[in-house]
Amino acid sequence: MPRMTMIEAIRDAHGVKMAEDDNVVVFGEDVGYFGGVFRCTAGLQERFGKSRCFDAPINESGIVGTAIGMAAFGLRPVVEMQFADYVYPAYDQIVSEAARLRYRSAGDFTCPLVVRMPTGGGIFGGQTHSQSPEALFTHVSGLKTVVPSNPYDAKGLLIAAIEDNDPVIFLEPKRLYNGPFDGDHDKPVTPWSKHPLGEVPDGRYIVPLGKGAIRREGAALTVLAYGTMVHVAEAAAEMVGIDAEIVDLRTLMPLDLDLIEASVKKTGRCLVVHEATLTSGFGAELVAVVADACFYHLEAPIVRVAGWDTPYPHAQEWDYFPGQARIGGAMKRVMEG
Amino acid sequence: MGSGLSLHVPEPEVRPGGAPDFSGVKIARAGTVRRPPVDVDPSEIRDLAFSIIRVLNRNGEAVGEWAGTLTDEETLAGLKTMMRVRAFDRRMLMAQRQGKTSFYMQCLGEEAIACAFRKALEPGDMNFPTYRQQGLLIADDYPLVDMMCQIYSNRRDPLKGRQLPIMYSSKSHGFFSISGNLATQFVQGVGWAMASAIKGGKDIAAAWIGDGSTAESDFHAGMVFASTYKAPVVLNIVNNQWAISTFQGIAKGGSGTFAARGLGFGIPSLRVDGNDYLAVHAAAKWAVERARRNLGPTLIEWVTYRAAAHSTSDDPSAYRPKEETDAWPLGDPVKRLKNHLILRGAWSEERHVQAEAEIDAEILAAQKEAESHGTLHTGPKPSVRDMFEGVYEEMPPHLRRQRQEAGV
Numbered sequence: 001m002p003r004m005t006m007i008e009a010i011r012d013a014h015g016v017k018m019a020e021d022d023n024v025v026v027f028g029e030d031v032g033y034f035g036g037v038f039r040c041t042a043g044l045q046e047r048f049g050k051s052r053c054f055d056a057p058i059n060e061s062g063i064v065g066t067a068i069g070m071a072a073f074g075l076r077p078v079v080e081m082q083f084a085d086y087v088y089p090a091y092d093q094i095v096s097e098a099a100r101l102r103y104r105s106a107g108d109f110t111c112p113l114v115v116r117m118p119t120g121g122g123i124f125g126g127q128t129h130s131q132s133p134e135a136l137f138t139h140v141s142g143l144k145t146v147v148p149s150n151p152y153d154a155k156g157l158l159i160a161a162i163e164d165n166d167p168v169i170f171l172e173p174k175r176l177y178n179g180p181f182d183g184d185h186d187k188p189v190t191p192w193s194k195h196p197l198g199e200v201p202d203g204r205y206i207v208p209l210g211k212g213a214i215r216r217e218g219a220a221l222t223v224l225a226y227g228t229m230v231h232v233a234e235a236a237a238e239m240v241g242i243d244a245e246i247v248d249l250r251t252l253m254p255l256d257l258d259l260i261e262a263s264v265k266k267t268g269r270c271l272v273v274h275e276a277t278l279t280s281g282f283g284a285e286l287v288a289v290v291a292d293a294c295f296y297h298l299e300a301p302i303v304r305v306a307g308w309d310t311p312y313p314h315a316q317e318w319d320y321f322p323g324q325a326r327i328g329g330a331m332k333r334v335m336e337g
Numbered sequence: 338m339g340s341g342l343s344l345h346v347p348e349p350e351v352r353p354g355g356a357p358d359f360s361g362v363k364i365a366r367a368g369t370v371r372r373p374p375v376d377v378d379p380s381e382i383r384d385l386a387f388s389i390i391r392v393l394n395r396n397g398e399a400v401g402e403w404a405g406t407l408t409d410e411e412t413l414a415g416l417k418t419m420m421r422v423r424a425f426d427r428r429m430l431m432a433q434r435q436g437k438t439s440f441y442m443q444c445l446g447e448e449a450i451a452c453a454f455r456k457a458l459e460p461g462d463m464n465f466p467t468y469r470q471q472g473l474l475i476a477d478d479y480p481l482v483d484m485m486c487q488i489y490s491n492r493r494d495p496l497k498g499r500q501l502p503i504m505y506s507s508k509s510h511g512f513f514s515i516s517g518n519l520a521t522q523f524v525q526g527v528g529w530a531m532a533s534a535i536k537g538g539k540d541i542a543a544a545w546i547g548d549g550s551t552a553e554s555d556f557h558a559g560m561v562f563a564s565t566y567k568a569p570v571v572l573n574i575v576n577n578q579w580a581i582s583t584f585q586g587i588a589k590g591g592s593g594t595f596a597a598r599g600l601g602f603g604i605p606s607l608r609v610d611g612n613d614y615l616a617v618h619a620a621a622k623w624a625v626e627r628a629r630r631n632l633g634p635t636l637i638e639w640v641t642y643r644a645a646a647h648s649t650s651d652d653p654s655a656y657r658p659k660e661e662t663d664a665w666p667l668g669d670p671v672k673r674l675k676n677h678l679i680l681r682g683a684w685s686e687e688r689h690v691q692a693e694a695e696i697d698a699e700i701l702a703a704q705k706e707a708e709s710h711g712t713l714h715t716g717p718k719p720s721v722r723d724m725f726e727g728v729y730e731e732m733p734p735h736l737r738r739q740r741q742e743a744g745v
Binding site: 025051052056057059061062065066067068069070072073074075089092093096097101102103104105106107108109110141142144164165166210253254255257258 | 500
């Protein structure tokens, strides 16, 4: 089976869908001729022509706004925000338009659209290349929000997102593009070729939206995580020697409620981890969901580990990033609590 | 102190209590502006962004190179469509005042723009309208009862009670779902047109925006994308002089005209008498042909005047003289077209009065039928259970749980 990086898997998902369906078009800043600053669309213009994959003006609202019009026409646009940090000019188009088009027109118009964006930190990108804005999308009715944690899922989820008839926000943890980064920034990153989830089948397959996965089975506590934090939490569990069950949510909206409930009811303890800032982060929703569904099964208070409530710093990146030490420490607290 | 900086805040010529003054509005004589070929080099018609294309002169004659796109029969049909729009607005305004719905927006004085524009389009073309283009639907014979049911949010509302009154949607009538947010649809229209070009089809788009909303970033986004990809789209700015209480000078600044906004983008830009049904049709036809021949976008500023309040939540006497409507130098579109047809011998005062009565009866009958399906005030309304439907194609688990909790 071919081994791919997450970048190659994402590129492959585009290629599979573009070959299969003429209505799939791909555009964004530097996306066409050059193939994207992270190279996720490299080769697509050459393969499918300029009208299927092209460069866009630097105008995120225009990129998403035109994509909505294309989706209403009947195309399946897949657009790239160069960084999730740049999505805000398009926020109105996403929230007020894409998300509500089906509802407000009673199905007269729909918006099968994918907005891809690299998310998260760990690359010394400072405050404008490191943010994790997922909660700004999960809060919006009508959107689906996806965060893959490995090449296999990235391809399967992106194909599922492109085939979905509703708008999907597709957040790609950029620190995972080239390997399963576990938070240890001093050690060279393991390439995806050495990881089982770097094995990516040829052709079309999907990872269904709305379904999480258990990455590591355990009995002592449940860790709810997604994206980069899945790998950091796995490493942290090894480090502190706690039999943690790591749940990779994969899709944040709609959320795999049954999987979360089953795991927390089994372990009786829950730790929620994300890289985004703490307050009003998606972790707050997860805590509420668990408290609601599993309160009488809990043996300790639910704990959150998240980015501090500051802008993403540059020099202090590794003090900001929720690394193995903080997550491991929190695991111990949950076990003691 | 006098030598320091000071902020320039534009002001309209006159405020309530003052005498209306439109002496600053320069109006070219009807028939004097040339009609260039549709494949003209945009740089050769930059002056058209500063003039004003008019066909109907003061006497009611159709004159100049832009005249002659419609037969008398088609013109008469256009007159009746405008009368229908006006009568529809009058009844629905009254219905709102009677508490049968929450909100209404008229297009009084602007009827010619949407009504004549629609007649320049073909089936399959798509409008991305604002909230004041009800004429697009009525000119395309969209059922009045369906419009009213939407306004009443009743059980026959095609939009199932989900949208504010008048935010219609009809794909089959080339009318994109109205958002209610401003300017977002302008760039979407460009995207729709790009999609049509990507697919190599023949359908074109028309994007709409008001004078005030041209200040929004999405107007400029639309202009950039339309210009870059030469999208087959007609970009319409309806300059009705007022954005709620804000006069057009606040959005326009020192640029001269809204049409001139197109020049920096290399987009052919026309400025047209929006109260002249024949001029609207002729200019629309020109721009539509350009789009369909893959010659790219056209920007058109339709110069008109919002003769009524912004909406039922607005009282214009607080910010502009009441007499301003009558003083508006481009007149009333219905009266002007009526006079033209009478001059042509195709119409008369008597027939006009009779047509008014017939149209009123038609609107009243539609209203009765719509009200038999309920009003917002008395119901019956769309079901609460349905409130949870259609957020996604398939209802996700969390919404199913919430619907259960709501007990529906």
